[in-house]
Amino acid sequence: MVVAVALGLWLPDERPGAPSAGAARAGDREPVPVGPAGKARPGERPGASQPGPRPTAAASAVGTVGPATPAAAAASANELGQVPVLMYHRIVAKPTLTLDRTIKEFREELVRLATGGYVPITAGEFVSGRINVPAGKHPVVLTFDDSTPEQFALDPQGRPKPDTAVGILQDVARQYPGFRPTATFYLNKELFGLAGQEAAGLRWLQQNGFELGNHTLTHKDLSQLSKKDVQKEIGDIEAKIVSLTGRNTTTLAYPFGSEPDKRSWAEKKDGSYSFQGVFLAGWKPSESPYAEDFDRLAIARVRSEGKIKENDCTRFCSTAWLEELEKNPATRYTSDGDPNTITFPRSEEDRLAKRLRGNGRIY
Template identity: 45%
Template sequence: MARLGFGAAGAAVVALMITTTACGTADRAAVAPEANTSVIAPPPPPDPATVGANELGLVPILMYHQITPAPAGDYDQTPEKFRAELDRLLRENYRPITVSQYVSGAIDLPAGAHPVVLTFDDSTTSQISFTAAGVPAPDTAVGILEQFRADHPEFAPTATFFVNNEAFSGESRALPWLAAHGYEIGAHTATHANLARLDSAGVQREMVENIRAVTAAVPGGQVRSLALPLGISPVDRALAVAGSWGGQPYAFGAVMLVGAEPAPSPFGALDPTAIPRIRSGRAPVPFDSTHWLDRLAENPDQRYTADGDPARISFPRALSAELTARWADRATAY
């Protein structure tokens, strides 16, 4: 997210100019004024109480599938609706972060802003495909996000894409492009399998082959999170978190469920092996993104509001019992 930095000040420059008069005897020296070497420090973040900071509040993690002019499934939506949801998030002072940033607590937002996590499942061409010029097509999810970035740089859109093998119909440019432009790539199993129907070896094979496909396309890339296909866990739930197949281990720091409700603060009662998401689809349904964004707008004290200092965790004193002990050294209650 936004970080302020300053380069070193330039050295003072002294210019000596020698001019010869008509008599050939007069020299004039002109010395440029010394450059200003002072650095203006950024202002300190405001008092948490003045922005109503609550970094123990709820975080909406939105789940998208197809972005298409003709939605067919319940999880599909039109480009117009997707743009409208981004407009709403911007108006209500949300700022996108990735799943990994969320689950690790690496949330660096302006004071008063709220984190939102945009996630995409199934790696379809409606999420990213390319024009003849080699840029994301304008009505794909990524094309819309990139145009939104150009129009609203303060929103700084990012997202996490949970992909299967043969991601984006085998478009070889897609995964490298996403990684190079700050988007996160997560696992969605090799074949979008119903993990509950596989034995332990089959579950682990799905994970490892998926990770191998991603890292083959993005050498050096890391796959840190998993979205369960269909929201269904394997019989041995631990295998959704860690395992090994073919001599290659895997471990996920975050396992995402299908649409449900806002997620807890990463500094509170978070279970990283079962993180809820909110569905966003073609038509209003109970507990979809509109329902929850409305509810958070009506109850702003319940949502995560940043204090502007990524090294500090601020919240009303009445919520102190909700802080997980491992974060206590960064806590500021007011």
């Protein structure tokens, strides 16, 4: 389950110099970042009403942390630690926009994850605590914003085009068994430019292990909109997705990472949408969904980028963070291999959400 954040690893929003809301480069659709993740607005309680993993009846009755298995301890399991949620946009041969990543860069980052012991899970699995990866491995959440053709397209035979994000991800998964080919796509109205094939395309993604998320209809800055307009932006794309797939989405990613005046406007609207988790444009790995301070309505993400100077990617983007986690392995989520228990070192016990103590295992 989730890795414990070990003591000693600094987080960008706890140190001076973290990028500000206006720090994005010209042309960015999704600046990095908008505000510190995990900070509640007035009157809101961080982490309230979290779905989380459901304790077993026995665990709920006991409510005490038990001993870890020898195998979990041997794997250095730490399921209260940090989980990288990586944020991608277009995957192209020649970048023309700030947030573009080249096909080569994307493939290399996936190979780095695969060889580094990471296993992709969906955003929905993450926020609901359904994290099931082998012992000693680390979950990673791959998210794609804006539903562009470079992310997903099918050839005349109905197969993913090889140079799209989906095609590359599937190819890397074939080369590295155990690296699960899954990701979450946050959709706008363009829907990958499928032009009349939207229903077939979205069904293909769902049937092949990919997840769909809500990114609003027209990618407006929700912080500038009224309650009515926020709910229309979210509700209109949700209705379109449901009409094409028969399913509601589980999570929302804010355009530009910008929260509306009240989180409740975006979290749910009766008869239209209800989200288990909401993602920012953030600049750090996420807390474990089993940690007491996990805020499901403000989940941090990490922009995929090399250690470049812009937006202080030398410290806050994917290459830098993956290096940081490799140097400090005790700070990242390492699975115990059992989706029904939450194993972590004894020093991290006070970080476990109280409602999950019966599922906790320490060593």
